[in-house]
Amino acid sequence: MTELLRAAVAYAKEHGASIVEGYPVEPAERLSGYAGYKGVVSAFRKAGFIEVLRRPERQPIMRYLVGER
Numbered sequence: 001m002t003e004l005l006r007a008a009v010a011y012a013k014e015h016g017a018s019i020v021e022g023y024p025v026e027p028a029e030r031l032s033g034y035a036g037y038k039g040v041v042s043a044f045r046k047a048g049f050i051e052v053l054r055r056p057e058r059q060p061i062m063r064y065l066v067g068e069r
């Protein structure tokens with residue numbers, strides 16, 4: 001998942017994006033079914049994203065500022 005996020009950031013950068021945002025989940029327990037299809041927070045952090053807001057409690061907004069890295 002981390003490599004896919006890095007590839008998404010690279011693609012966005014190549015096409016002029018300045019921000020990439022994602023809305024992963026932070027599971028309280030093991031994920032099942034499609035519960036993690038938007039990604040998990042730990043993978044976003046490993047890819048260099050930072051948390052900018054959290055609504056609701058288990059759903060952070062993660063952001064990568066393309067021009068700053």
